[in-house]
Amino acid sequence: MNAVANPFASVGAGRDRNPWPIKEWMDFHGIRQADIAIKAGIKGHSVVSRTIHGGANNKKVLGALRDLGCPENILSLPEEMKTEQTS
Numbered sequence: 001m002n003a004v005a006n007p008f009a010s011v012g013a014g015r016d017r018n019p020w021p022i023k024e025w026m027d028f029h030g031i032r033q034a035d036i037a038i039k040a041g042i043k044g045h046s047v048v049s050r051t052i053h054g055g056a057n058n059k060k061v062l063g064a065l066r067d068l069g070c071p072e073n074i075l076s077l078p079e080e081m082k083t084e085q086t087s
Contacts (some may be wrong), residue, residue, distance in 0.1 A: 025070050025071070029069070052065075057078060062078075
């Protein structure tokens, strides 16, 4: 992944999160922010939006995206959430 800092994001892993591949993946699979909020067990989808855009690093939202099948390489996960890649 080309690590270009997101000027609208906070610090940490979310800083490098590019929202457009995530949004494209969601559109392709017919997944809405509300669906992610339900899967994550949170009430509002503003946290989902902020996490997708890198302004937040909500682990429940990132976990829900990963569980729904979103590729980890486009999520810019925090180190503690990355799964070990086996060859």
